[in-house]
Amino acid sequence: MRSIIPQTGPRLAVQREVNTTMLHLIFGGIHLDGRKEGTRRKPLADLDVESEQVILSLSEHGGAACVPVVAVGDIVAQGQPVAKNEQGVLVHASVSGTVQDIGQWPHPRGGTAQAVVIRNDGKHTLWPGCGQEIADWNSLTADQIIDRIRQAGIVGMGGGGYPTANKLETNRGQVDTLIVNAAESEPYVTADHRLLLERSEGVLVGLNLLCKAVGATDGVVAVESNKLNAAEVLERTAKRCGLPGRVCTVPSRYPLGAEKQVVKSVTGREISPDRAAVDEGCVVFNAATAFAVYEAVVKGLPLTHRVVTVTGGALVRPRNLWVPIGTPMNELVKAAGGFKEQPALILAGGPMMGVAQDDLAAPVTKSTNSLVCMLDWELGEKKEETVCIRCGRCVSVCPMHLMPLLVDKELKLGGDVRELRRLHTQDCMGCGCCTYVCPSHIPLVERMEQAQQLVKQADRKQVEVTP
Ligand code: SF4
Ligand code: SF4
Numbered sequence: 001m002r003s004i005i006p007q008t009g010p011r012l013a014v015q016r017e018v019n020t021t022m023l024h025l026i027f028g029g030i031h032l033d034g035r036k037e038g039t040r041r042k043p044l045a046d047l048d049v050e051s052e053q054v055i056l057s058l059s060e061h062g063g064a065a066c067v068p069v070v071a072v073g074d075i076v077a078q079g080q081p082v083a084k085n086e087q088g089v090l091v092h093a094s095v096s097g098t099v100q101d102i103g104q105w106p107h108p109r110g111g112t113a114q115a116v117v118i119r120n121d122g123k124h125t126l127w128p129g130c131g132q133e134i135a136d137w138n139s140l141t142a143d144q145i146i147d148r149i150r151q152a153g154i155v156g157m158g159g160g161g162y163p164t165a166n167k168l169e170t171n172r173g174q175v176d177t178l179i180v181n182a183a184e185s186e187p188y189v190t191a192d193h194r195l196l197l198e199r200s201e202g203v204l205v206g207l208n209l210l211c212k213a214v215g216a217t218d219g220v221v222a223v224e225s226n227k228l229n230a231a232e233v234l235e236r237t238a239k240r241c242g243l244p245g246r247v248c249t250v251p252s253r254y255p256l257g258a259e260k261q262v263v264k265s266v267t268g269r270e271i272s273p274d275r276a277a278v279d280e281g282c283v284v285f286n287a288a289t290a291f292a293v294y295e296a297v298v299k300g301l302p303l304t305h306r307v308v309t310v311t312g313g314a315l316v317r318p319r320n321l322w323v324p325i326g327t328p329m330n331e332l333v334k335a336a337g338g339f340k341e342q343p344a345l346i347l348a349g350g351p352m353m354g355v356a357q358d359d360l361a362a363p364v365t366k367s368t369n370s371l372v373c374m375l376d377w378e379l380g381e382k383k384e385e386t387v388c389i390r391c392g393r394c395v396s397v398c399p400m401h402l403m404p405l406l407v408d409k410e411l412k413l414g415g416d417v418r419e420l421r422r423l424h425t426q427d428c429m430g431c432g433c434c435t436y437v438c439p440s441h442i443p444l445v446e447r448m449e450q451a452q453q454l455v456k457q458a459d460r461k462q463v464e465v466t467p
Contacts, residue, residue: 054326094324152296158286178216186350206290312373314343
């Protein structure tokens, strides 16, 4: 394969040393049974049979929903923009074909959302506006990199969905450290792990492009300590290609996918609840996002495909699939051999923070990293809620330094909004660690969500009455 590394030109001023070290421990979190055996050795594979249609959701980005720029009956090419929003975020056709429908469609986050449905002609005709490769990517300016990222419609692929170009512009000149977070701490999910093993050069080039775009001088890929093979592959690739950047192993602990936790683990910098990573000079991107940046900037390809782990005890043949965005979930189930037993729960995302799916017509979005189809025994026994025994476990595992037991108590007393604010309920990131450890089986994460809703409603009312 031709190297994508320019042979001449300046390198970025990030550390050349490839350093695999374990650094700082995070506060809280839990050890989980990884359950990754089903797919961690499964290489990325295309769908055996392509989906006849793709459903491109127009509501998956942070900010306003996108508006279609095509009409029903239009012929579209792969990579052609089909919708955009006022912030300039684009959605591209992930296959070539005909626009079949524009309307409401089930969304993996629940409910429905507007989508552009394309009937796949199976020809993969590439849009003329994409596919222009840049051999010497080192010569690009920060503005040029950000512009190509924007044109490619890249958003945070770890779940956030925030437009990457906007994030780079907001953080530009304010950070010294850029972390590509490949700590995939959710059980079952191995999508990023396989990406690191099989597309390491692209991830490292993406890291360097992101560093240049945002002005960071230290580029780090954070890999969990239970994925040392990925760390070794990255090290070898970085040395072989002469790419700057560091590989840092972080403790295998959930929830390391969260931004504040990975910053603490890699740099030792603690981010207090009212501050963001940028306030401590750091910015974090997901590994899949870094790879998408490489594809966009170096190969000129918009974000039209992603890796999805399709797994769980209910499936015949769990796999890691490289699929067009918009592929319906039921096509993923087919590609994994179908159900050998009826699943008790199907989740988009991992079992800790994933969203239950009741309609498999919902499509893969830019931030869908997995489809987990679980049997009853995988869910564990559901036990009755009893009274809080004040053991303090929910406090000791909360990575956000919150006190879920007090929030639960406050809700039972009627839910005084001032008190809920004082308890910083809005800082809860819904990781579920508190529920997981509670010996009284109190659904604390649901209580936190309930409290957040109460605070949000009160805030809305306040805005309405303020002249
Ligand atoms: S973990 Fe459960 S029982 Fe223990 S203090 Fe928290 S809410 Fe109470
Ligand atoms: S769900 Fe919220 S309250 Fe519970 S441990 Fe996670 S961050 Fe803390």
